Amino acid sequence: MYMKFGISLPNGWTMSLVGINDPVEAYETMTNVAKAADETGFDSVWLVDHFHTVPTPTQEVTFECMMSLAALARDTQRVRIGQIVACNSYRNPALLAKMASTLDVLSHGRLNFGIGAGWYEHEYLAYGYEFPDAPTRLRQLREALQVILAMWEQDEAQFEGKYYHVRGAINQPKGVQKPHIPILIGGAGEKVTLKLVAQYGDACNFGGDTKTVQHKMDVLKQHCETVGRDFKTIHCTTGAFCSIADSDEEAMALVPEKARAGLHENSLVGSPETIRQRIANLEGLGFGEIIIDFPSATDLTPLRRFAREFIVK
Secondary structure, three states: OOOEEEEEOOOOHHHHOOOOOOHHHHHHHHHHHHHHHHHHOOOEEEEOOOOOOOOOOOOOOOOOHHHHHHHHHHHOOOOEEEEOOEEHHHOOHHHHHHHHHHHHHHOOOOEEEEEEOOOOHHHHHHOOOOOOOHHHHHHHHHHHHHHHHHHHHOOOEEEEOOOOEEEEEOOOOOOOOOOOOOEEEEOOOOOOHHHHHHHHOOEEEOOOOHHHHHHHHHHHHHHHHHHOOOHHHOEEEEEEEEEEOOOHHHHHHOOOHHHHOOOOOOOEEEOHHHHHHHHHHHHHHOOOEEEEEOOOOOOOHHHHHHHHHHOOO
16 A cells, blocks of 8 residues: 555644734645645645634634645645544535535646534634534435535435435536545544445544544445445545654754643654554554644754655655
8 A cells, every 4th residue: 555645734723833923924825735745746735614613712823724735736736635523514515516516626626525524613603503413414424425426416406305405516627636526524433423424425534542442444445334334435534643853852842831631542643654664554544644733833954854765756
């Protein structure tokens, strides 16, 4: 397997860590990371879909995902762009399908379309959205996926559901990629989310320690078998924090305090040798792409070093 590498772009608290509060400077910092990823051979760049910082709401600069990706589509040339992941509840799915189609054209066919059921109650309520329970949000996601595919595949999309309907919706252009823009479904819920991946997803995104990941992969394989899907056709992605230095101790010292609580055995923190072993472990677990968080939004040295060490050109 050829492991791919993506970058989670800086936004919100990542900017505040380096003292960036001016919105223009924050955007230029974000796009500089995307351009560096484009130039050094990374496969993808990703933005979270949040309206303000998580898990704690603050006044820090946080750009809207879809608008930002439209700009990044024109700021880059080669690297794929995507949401990690769009919250289904925040946009009508027919409109979201239209927005994604437009993004795919703006990027000349480089969009990975990420979507999930949503989870951040404070953000829902702050922006005036109802926050239904998790089973309802998952049922809405199931219908939304069907609406989105109808918008991408049918000349006049038709769908009648409990939560959504489209009646002859025309979506032109439908995007560049064929048969349609690839869909990444985020989350690891075993009864519903991973089943939706097996039914509708081209890719998935979840993480955790080795034992957790092995179990989730087994569950996804079982869902694929149940619905008659070849598990190997699903592109499995995960996120990982990365701090690279000459020694494991030096790398750990560079990890910001806010990021330390989320580290685990599959985090890419250490010397090149340590990171190489952890990449091999993630590959052995079945992942085909690692979406990386780097410690700094302004210091591109770790990004460039990682590219030199691990990206095959």
